[in-house]
Amino acid sequence: MNVNNVMSNKKIIAIYVLPALLLILALIYVPILLTGYYGLMKWDGIGKMDFIGLANYTSLIKDPKFWGSAYHSFLLALFSAISLIGYLLVSIILAGKIRGADLFRKIYLIPMLLASVAIAQLWLKIYHPTNGILNNLLTSMGVENTPEWLADPKIALYAIFIPIIWQYAGFYILIYYAALKNIPESLIEAAKIDGASAWQIAVKIKLPLIMNVIKITIVLAVVGSLKYFDLIYVMTDGGPNGSSEVMASYMYHQAFRGFDFGYGSAIGFFLLIICLVVTWVITKLTASKEDVNY
Amino acid sequence: MNKKAHTLLLVLMLAVFSILTGCSSSEETSGNTKKTIKFMHLWPAGSSKQQNKIVTDIIKQYETDHKDIKVEVEVLDNEQYKNKIKVLSSSNELPDVGFTWAAGYLEPFVKGELFAPLDDVLDGGLKESFVAGTTEAFAIKGKTYGLPLELNIAPIYYNKSIFAKYNLEVPETYEEFQTIVKTLAAKGVAPIALGNKDRWTGSLWYMYLADRIGGSEVLTKAIDRTGSFEDPALKTAAEEIQKLVDEKGFIKGFNGLSNDEGKSEFMNEKAAMYLMGSWELPNFTTNEEIAQEFKDNIGYFKFPVVEGGKGDINSWVGGPGVGMFVSENSKVKDDAKDFVKFFVEKWGEQSVTNAGVIPATKVDTAKVDLPKLYIDVLTDLNNASNLTLFADVQMNASVAETHLNLIQSLFGKEVTPDDYVKQHEEALSKE
Numbered sequence: 001m002n003v004n005n006v007m008s009n010k011k012i013i014a015i016y017v018l019p020a021l022l023l024i025l026a027l028i029y030v031p032i033l034l035t036g037y038y039g040l041m042k043w044d045g046i047g048k049m050d051f052i053g054l055a056n057y058t059s060l061i062k063d064p065k066f067w068g069s070a071y072h073s074f075l076l077a078l079f080s081a082i083s084l085i086g087y088l089l090v091s092i093i094l095a096g097k098i099r100g101a102d103l104f105r106k107i108y109l110i111p112m113l114l115a116s117v118a119i120a121q122l123w124l125k126i127y128h129p130t131n132g133i134l135n136n137l138l139t140s141m142g143v144e145n146t147p148e149w150l151a152d153p154k155i156a157l158y159a160i161f162i163p164i165i166w167q168y169a170g171f172y173i174l175i176y177y178a179a180l181k182n183i184p185e186s187l188i189e190a191a192k193i194d195g196a197s198a199w200q201i202a203v204k205i206k207l208p209l210i211m212n213v214i215k216i217t218i219v220l221a222v223v224g225s226l227k228y229f230d231l232i233y234v235m236t237d238g239g240p241n242g243s244s245e246v247m248a249s250y251m252y253h254q255a256f257r258g259f260d261f262g263y264g265s266a267i268g269f270f271l272l273i274i275c276l277v278v279t280w281v282i283t284k285l286t287a288s289k290e291d292v293n294y
Numbered sequence: 295m296n297k298k299a300h301t302l303l304l305v306l307m308l309a310v311f312s313i314l315t316g317c318s319s320s321e322e323t324s325g326n327t328k329k330t331i332k333f334m335h336l337w338p339a340g341s342s343k344q345q346n347k348i349v350t351d352i353i354k355q356y357e358t359d360h361k362d363i364k365v366e367v368e369v370l371d372n373e374q375y376k377n378k379i380k381v382l383s384s385s386n387e388l389p390d391v392g393f394t395w396a397a398g399y400l401e402p403f404v405k406g407e408l409f410a411p412l413d414d415v416l417d418g419g420l421k422e423s424f425v426a427g428t429t430e431a432f433a434i435k436g437k438t439y440g441l442p443l444e445l446n447i448a449p450i451y452y453n454k455s456i457f458a459k460y461n462l463e464v465p466e467t468y469e470e471f472q473t474i475v476k477t478l479a480a481k482g483v484a485p486i487a488l489g490n491k492d493r494w495t496g497s498l499w500y501m502y503l504a505d506r507i508g509g510s511e512v513l514t515k516a517i518d519r520t521g522s523f524e525d526p527a528l529k530t531a532a533e534e535i536q537k538l539v540d541e542k543g544f545i546k547g548f549n550g551l552s553n554d555e556g557k558s559e560f561m562n563e564k565a566a567m568y569l570m571g572s573w574e575l576p577n578f579t580t581n582e583e584i585a586q587e588f589k590d591n592i593g594y595f596k597f598p599v600v601e602g603g604k605g606d607i608n609s610w611v612g613g614p615g616v617g618m619f620v621s622e623n624s625k626v627k628d629d630a631k632d633f634v635k636f637f638v639e640k641w642g643e644q645s646v647t648n649a650g651v652i653p654a655t656k657v658d659t660a661k662v663d664l665p666k667l668y669i670d671v672l673t674d675l676n677n678a679s680n681l682t683l684f685a686d687v688q689m690n691a692s693v694a695e696t697h698l699n700l701i702q703s704l705f706g707k708e709v710t711p712d713d714y715v716k717q718h719e720e721a722l723s724k725e
Contacts, residue, residue: 045384047405130547151549
């Protein structure tokens with residue numbers, strides 16, 4: 001049989017697409033709807049469910065702890081988005097044919113290969129109040145009251161931001177690097193002949209050409225931050241006293257620690273809506289009339 | 295040709311698989327004359343070798359005594375176990391016999407009528423063999439739903455050589471205790487190891503202070519709502535905690551350290567004292583991975599009495615760990631109950647000598663050969679005037695969350711003792 005024949009027959013296409021479609025529906029979309037549905041229940045996860053309408057959602061909107069955790073999540077999103085600028089700079093330098101670019105690329109990528117829990121353990125050691133590398137360094141520099149990084153509610157959240165941002169650096173640098181490498185060499189050479197400086201080439205030629213990729217990474221970074229969970233859970237568990245709680249960890253605590261699966265589901269569903277809205281806003285904000293093409 | 299070979303291979307494989315699966319299912323049905331008790335526990339051979347061995351031995355013994363019964367075992371890790379039990383119970387597929395925790399954890403299962411009352415098992419002498427107060431922790435509205443296997447109390451372990459170095463004596467009053475804390479802190483030695491990221495660790499300290507100041511009932515009554523959390527004793531206890539924090543009584547950064555990280559400060563002899571359950575005893579006696587020199591250095595004392603307080607030095611914070619339940623919907627309920635009874639009795643005979651786990655059944659210290667620290671703890675247990683169950687276990691899950699978070703804030707001085715008791719009272723009265 002000819003491939004073209006197969007591809008022109010709509011029924012056959014449908015049959016080929018169906019298994020994957022069913023899997024996605026059953027494993028992703030149905031559970032999402034179910035989560036929204038459980039959010040309407042008072043349910044401890046074991047006994048029977050009682051329908052309570054929108055009560056979970058209304059108390060969620062009035063819950064200061066939820067909004068506190070949402071604030072932390074958005075703060076993380078902001079930091080991740082800002083750090084994209086740094087990644088972009090690094091990848092422009094890396095893509096600029098410097099010596100050892102390959103080695104640096106690998107160095108930046110390594111954190112991504114580590115499991116989140118391993119990263120958490122590593123940074124727990126670094127942040128340890130008495131034996132940690134960081135505080136030992138500070139002590140040797142003569143600092144007397146070394147900070148209690150993860151125990152001080154004022155700095156715990158920011159102390160975790162650092163490993164989170166470090167963790168994903170390689171991922172974004174790799175994306176930018178690949179995009180930059182895709183720019184035709186002839187364009188850059190033409191610009192050089194016309195006397196453009198390295199700065200002008202970066203801002204006027206490279207950036208516009210990879211704008212689409214940048215937009216995607218902004219969405220990825222922001223939405224990824226909003227639903228972030230791993231390092232927070234392992235490193236501080238949202239503590240001390242909720243000072244590093246984010247939306248996803250709050251959902252987990254309500255559902256699995258407080259045995260309130262109805263409320264947990266409501267938070268989960270709300271989180272999904274927030275992510276959808278944010279994605280929509282970002283695409284609207286960054287939408288340009290036409291893509292740059294040289 | 296090639297294609298045909300592939301198809302053939304596929305068909306063959308399918309055939310083999312169906313035969314294999316067919317075999318295994320027919321094997322199960324062939325033993326139809328035997329009754330099967332499904333039993334789930336949480337001591338895998340890897341991480342809890344000794345416990346696992348005892349369980350296996352007891353099951354073997356039971357099966358030889360009862361030829362018509364087969365015990366089918368499923369073993370999971372602690373956390374996985376907790377999750378699986380929840381999943382199974384929501385689909386009504388609980389094993390016939392399994393493990394549960396006391397009080398607050400038990401409640402939803404009992405409400406959902408998933409566990410069978412075990413009072414008929416306890417009647418006829420078995421109840422008397424339990425240490426007083428242990429089966430009660432598994433009772434809800436007068437019926438007992440679990441038979442406890444473990445029992446723990448929480449003493450304060452201390453490092454004898456650090457104490458000797460600074461001429462310190464084991465304290466009997468809280469005042470003496472505070473002098474020790476101040477002396478050590480002044481010398482730059484961390485007095486108390488604490489990992490309060492886990493929060494229940496700090497709760498132990500608060501519970502003891504509440505007990506020593508207000509007597510053994512005040513906290514329990516506040517929780518079961520026959521009393522109030524705004525009792526002055528409970529507020530004074532909160533104030534004492536913050537005083538201890540101000541005196542630099544706890545290791546640096548304790549609110550960000552897990553219990554294991556906190557414990558390692560004590561194990562490294564950097565901190566002088568550590569309040570923890572008697573489940574740590576193997577680390578100070580029999581554990582071969584820990585230097586003998588260190589183990590010989592460790593003693594324990596009872597939480598000192600507060601002068602003018604109503605507390606008694608023989609009152610302990612502690613309680614039963616896991617207990618066994620029988621599923622209400624089990625098809626072999628009577629056999630399951632019989633098995634549980636057998637298990638609890640045998641477990642009591644072996645657990646402390648073979649695994650270092652103190653059983654909830656009484657142990658005759660004269661008959662067992664144990665390290666001195668064990669004998670002391672067992673003797674103290676027999677002389678205990680009261681046993682207060684861990685506060686977060688007494689409470690239901692959502693109140694326990696509030697309590698634990700407040701404990702962390704109290705230790706971190708983010709909440710005043712006033713607000714601390716007020717917010718407890720609010721959370722408790724809402725339930």
